[in-house]
Amino acid sequence: MTATEGLSLDDISVLLVWTAIAIYALAFIAYTIDLSRRSAALVEAQDVAVRDKELVAAGSGESVAQLRAQESAAEASLYARGSARQRLLFARIGTTLTWLAFLFHVGADVARGIAAERVPWSNMYEFSLTGTMLIVAVFLTVLFRYDLRFLGSFVTGLVVLLLGSATLAFYVEITPLMDPLKSVWLVVHVFVASLGTAFFALAFALSVLQLLQARRERKVAAQVEPPAGTVVKTGPRFVRLLPGADAMEAMAYRFAIIGFVFWTFTLIAGSIWANDAWGRYWGFDTKEVWTFVIWVLYAGYIHARATRGWRGTRSAWLSIVGFAAVMFNFTIVNMFFKGLHVYSGLS
Amino acid sequence: MSRSRSEADSEPLRPSDHVDGVAVSDDRRDGSGDITQPRLGFIGWMRWAWRQLTSMRTALVLLLLLAIAAVPGSIFPQRTADPNGVTQYFTDNPDVAPILDNLQLFDVYASSWFSAIYILLFISLIGCVIPRTKHHWKALRSRPPRTPARLARLDDHIVSEIAHEDDPDKHAQDAVDLAASQLRTAGYRVERYDRRGSYSVSAERGYLRETGNLVFHIALIGVLIAVGLGGSFTYTGQRVIVEGTTFVNALTDYSSFNPGRFVNIDEVSRYSMTLDSFDVTYQDAGTSGAGQAGDFSANLTTQVPGEEATEGSVRVNHPLKLEGDSIYLLGNGYAPTITVADADGNVVYQDSVPFLPQDNNLTSLGVVKVADGLPEQVGLVGFFYPTAQALDTGAFTSIWPDLVYPVLTLNVYAGDLGIDDGAPRSVYTLDTGSMEKLTGTDTDVESIELMPGDSAELPNGWGTVTFTNEAPEGSEGYEQSVKRFASLSIHHDAAGPWVLLFAVLATLGLLVALFVPRRRMWVKATTTESGIQIEYAGLARGEDPILAAAVAQMARKHGDALESGK
Ligand code: HEM
Numbered sequence: 069m070t071a072t073e074g075l076s077l078d079d080i081s082v083l084l085v086w087t088a089i090a091i092y093a094l095a096f097i098a099y100t101i102d103l104s105r106r107s108a109a110l111v112e113a114q115d116v117a118v119r120d121k122e123l124v125a126a127g128s129g130e131s132v133a134q135l136r137a138q139e140s141a142a143e144a145s146l147y148a149r150g151s152a153r154q155r156l157l158f159a160r161i162g163t164t165l166t167w168l169a170f171l172f173h174v175g176a177d178v179a180r181g182i183a184a185e186r187v188p189w190s191n192m193y194e195f196s197l198t199g200t201m202l203i204v205a206v207f208l209t210v211l212f213r214y215d216l217r218f219l220g221s222f223v224t225g226l227v228v229l230l231l232g233s234a235t236l237a238f239y240v241e242i243t244p245l246m247d248p249l250k251s252v253w254l255v256v257h258v259f260v261a262s263l264g265t266a267f268f269a270l271a272f273a274l275s276v277l278q279l280l281q282a283r284r285e286r287k288v289a290a291q292v293e294p295p296a297g298t299v300v301k302t303g304p305r306f307v308r309l310l311p312g313a314d315a316m317e318a319m320a321y322r323f324a325i326i327g328f329v330f331w332t333f334t335l336i337a338g339s340i341w342a343n344d345a346w347g348r349y350w351g352f353d354t355k356e357v358w359t360f361v362i363w364v365l366y367a368g369y370i371h372a373r374a375t376r377g378w379r380g381t382r383s384a385w386l387s388i389v390g391f392a393a394v395m396f397n398f399t400i401v402n403m404f405f406k407g408l409h410v411y412s413g414l415s
Numbered sequence: 416m417s418r419s420r421s422e423a424d425s426e427p428l429r430p431s432d433h434v435d436g437v438a439v440s441d442d443r444r445d446g447s448g449d450i451t452q453p454r455l456g457f458i459g460w461m462r463w464a465w466r467q468l469t470s471m472r473t474a475l476v477l478l479l480l481l482a483i484a485a486v487p488g489s490i491f492p493q494r495t496a497d498p499n500g501v502t503q504y505f506t507d508n509p510d511v512a513p514i515l516d517n518l519q520l521f522d523v524y525a526s527s528w529f530s531a532i533y534i535l536l537f538i539s540l541i542g543c544v545i546p547r548t549k550h551h552w553k554a555l556r557s558r559p560p561r562t563p564a565r566l567a568r569l570d571d572h573i574v575s576e577i578a579h580e581d582d583p584d585k586h587a588q589d590a591v592d593l594a595a596s597q598l599r600t601a602g603y604r605v606e607r608y609d610r611r612g613s614y615s616v617s618a619e620r621g622y623l624r625e626t627g628n629l630v631f632h633i634a635l636i637g638v639l640i641a642v643g644l645g646g647s648f649t650y651t652g653q654r655v656i657v658e659g660t661t662f663v664n665a666l667t668d669y670s671s672f673n674p675g676r677f678v679n680i681d682e683v684s685r686y687s688m689t690l691d692s693f694d695v696t697y698q699d700a701g702t703s704g705a706g707q708a709g710d711f712s713a714n715l716t717t718q719v720p721g722e723e724a725t726e727g728s729v730r731v732n733h734p735l736k737l738e739g740d741s742i743y744l745l746g747n748g749y750a751p752t753i754t755v756a757d758a759d760g761n762v763v764y765q766d767s768v769p770f771l772p773q774d775n776n777l778t779s780l781g782v783v784k785v786a787d788g789l790p791e792q793v794g795l796v797g798f799f800y801p802t803a804q805a806l807d808t809g810a811f812t813s814i815w816p817d818l819v820y821p822v823l824t825l826n827v828y829a830g831d832l833g834i835d836d837g838a839p840r841s842v843y844t845l846d847t848g849s850m851e852k853l854t855g856t857d858t859d860v861e862s863i864e865l866m867p868g869d870s871a872e873l874p875n876g877w878g879t880v881t882f883t884n885e886a887p888e889g890s891e892g893y894e895q896s897v898k899r900f901a902s903l904s905i906h907h908d909a910a911g912p913w914v915l916l917f918a919v920l921a922t923l924g925l926l927v928a929l930f931v932p933r934r935r936m937w938v939k940a941t942t943t944e945s946g947i948q949i950e951y952a953g954l955a956r957g958e959d960p961i962l963a964a965a966v967a968q969m970a971r972k973h974g975d976a977l978e979s980g981k
Binding site: 241242243244245246247248250251253318321322325328329332333336339340341343344345346347348349350351352353354357358360361364365367368371372373374375376377378379386401405406 | 429432433434435471472474475478479481482485486488489490492493495496497500523524642651698703704707708709710711730731732733734741743745904906908911914915918919921922925926929930958960
């Protein structure tokens with residue numbers, strides 16, 4: 069890998085990464101345009117309906133009936149498949165661009181792996197590279213089943229942010245693995261953890277939207293008869309495109325439990341590995357502590373969903389806190405906390 | 416809607432504040448309109464407290480507390496994981512450290528508050544699981560509940576009509592017979608509820624969901640018990656072993672040994688191990704990661720009494736399993752062979768002394784204690800540099816971890832080694848408090864510098880010290896001139912396999928509990944004037960995203976079968 073040979077495989081990988089980031093950024097723009105265009109159109113249509121029927125004074129916001137109608141329409145399209153789906157120009161552009169960027173992303177990941185002659189997830193830079201790739205992979209796969217294109221902005225935005233900053237801040241040259249990392253468990257444990265993270269990310273996004281939607285539902289329900297001319301603020305406009313809070317909660321829960329199963333497996337696989345490498349399966353090392361904390365938080369979330377008084381808004385907060393802990397574990401704990409897991413590759 | 420008896424029986428038992436829970440006496444009391452609580456006796460209070468402890472809300476709050484309580488252990492150094500870090504913390508923050516220590520923040524996971532949380536959680540868990548298990552045991556043999564009178568009220572409901580037949584009653588019965596057998600094949604438990612003119616099958620599936628849930632929660636108790644008891648049956652020991660020497664698995668041969676409470680020292684397996692060689696590779700200079708050591712391998716010959724000697728190796732991630740023990744590689748380094756002779760040339764000391772590595776290039780520090788044979792007790796404190804390079808100051812440093820240009824420097828101390836009183840002293844440190852420094856800075860004599868094979872005079876004409884070259888006769892370079900040592904850790908972990916077993920059971924239980932749908936399904940055939948009407952309906956018990964699809968599929972399959980059966 070001397071400079072005279074021109075571009076090394078790793079250089080190519082980095083080029084592919086930046087190309088992918090650029091295309092993800094375009095996808096983000098397309099998805100965002102889609103959201104704003106659709107919500108503008110929807111608000112317009114609702115206003116027209118209101119004016120036509122002269123139900124209430126113009127501009128006073130939506131009625132409960134409108135909210136219901138909109139939400140059930142959004143729910144129906146959530147489950148629509150194939151040709152039954154809404155044909156949304158900018159959302160389609162967004163998805164196409166995401167696919168394209170994803171191909172570059174996979175190329176970058178594979179090139180890095182070949183250049184390093186091992187799995188490309190053994191330092192911070194590589195965790196980020198592979199982890200974000202899995203987030204996109206899960207998102208694109210899920211799209212076949214549910215029309216979650218309204219999450220496109222979130223997913224592409226998150227990936228641009230994470231991948232971009234990882235490439236700027238965490239990039240390290242390929243170095244040979246340290247002995248403790250030479251294990252099949254590196255392959256399994258880290259991969260499954262990233263996969264779990266991808267599902268938690270989708271659950272997180274849906275939980276945030278659920279909270280926004282729940283607020284809107286509350287506000288709309290509360291406006292008994294608003295004085296003419298007042299505009300009731302019900303949150304960002306795009307919330308009007310989304311399914312009801314309950315439907316999003318159910319969807320978030322579905323992703324969270326898949327993430328939870330992967331996380332449980334991560335915990336166990338990590339213990340087996342720790343037992344091989346360090347001679348004990350559990351030692352409350354910082355990284356172990358945080359993996360455990362995250363596991364317990366999501367167990368709490370699952371319980372909250374089944375506890376009277378906790379289903380809904382409160383449990384959504386737990387899903388949000390859980391994902392915040394996942395991100396904290398990946399960034400702050402890896403970089404600043406002292407422990408045995410010193411594999412960030414940053415010194 | 417009043418629940419029929421069989422319906423309540425087949426429902427999993429849940430704490431009263433579960434979202435699907437049936438309000439029990441607790442709530443009924445509140446709902447009675449009576450604001451003052453009825454007076455409870457002691458038993459009543461205990462019952463009330465127990466119900467609180469085993470409620471969903473308590474479990475949830477305890478889980479969240481557990482998560483929060485675990486965090487400080489990642490912020491402050493812990494005595495178990497990082498004792499040196501704790502000492503350092505006390506030095507750096509002398510004011511705060513004792514306060515934190517009083518709050519048990521350096522022993523979070525053994526602290527009274529952390530223990531209180533998880534013990535309460537597990538009492539709650541046991542209190543929750545036992546009645547549910549009993550109930551589920553009965554539910555497993557209960558019959559699916561009566562078909563609701565008006566299936567059309569259910570969300571997932573499909574109706575189909577079949578035109579008049581000569582004997583509608585019989586056709587209705589046959590259709591339901593067929594549905595029942597289809598449902599049974601699909602894993603449903605079925606029960607017929609027939610009346611004149613209206614025949615139906617009530618089916619239920621997914622009891623496994625509750626079974627999985629119970630297995631999951633019980634396995635968690637198993638994990639806790641295995642971890643808790645396991646420590647008492649576990650021992651760990653450490654031992655440093657130099658190439659060519661042998662170690663016997665007996666208490667006296669360990670440098671440290673930590674048995675659990677119930678370990679019987681006499682039953683520790685007997686075997687011996689000889690370190691034949693220690694391998695390590697270094698990344699070549701000029702590549703990325705140059706000098707990084709890897710592929711460590713301690714190659715051992717092991718001997719179990721009464722068996723053939725076998726060869727094995729201990730590598731990182733690949734402990735050697737022997738007689739139920741696991742042998743791990745903890746560290747490694749150089750053990751220069753040092754020979755001391757008196758003025759007459761009699762050897763008074765000879766040993767390969769493990770030197771502890773101080774940096775990545777294996778600059779290593781070691782101590783030699785010569786108790787007898789010289790006019791006074793002598794201590795040698797030395798640095799070993801596998802590839803030495805002189806700094807501007809005249810001191811050495813090692814610039815490469817392999818043996819390219821090995822140099823040993825020694826300073827000589829004379830006086831009282833402090834080993835005669837029998838108190839244990841570390842072999843890696845020299846207490847120079849009551850000794851006189853004879854060479855090096857602050858003395859007139861230069862420190863001793865040796866390369867393999869070299870000898871030097873001890874001060875005062877006391878004799879000589881030799882850095883013995885261990886390389887076989889006729890070999891070139893310094894590659895084999897110094898022996899290596901491996902530090903091994905021997906573990907006997909009685910609980911590990913049990914913990915793993917319960918963890919795997921928990922995972923399996925979890926998969927079943929989360930992904931097996933639990934639902935009811937009904938197929939009802941009613942005779943009408945124009946023929947028979949068949950209704951299909953489903954009801955989810957818990958999360959069931961595919962219920963609608965399941966009902967539609969049932970209707971299609973049944974319709975097709977009826978069609979082809981004609
Ligand atoms: C050690 C602490 C605990 C952990 C880690 C834990 C974890 C979980 C998880 C992951 C689930 C979802 C899996 C499933 O649905 O079967 C669950 C469900 C459940 N847990 Fe726990 N649990 C704990 C303690 C408890 C306690 C103390 C209770 C009793 C109050 C309890 C009652 C339940 C119930 C009733 C469900 C079913 C929820 C539903 O219907 O969806 N758990 N628990």
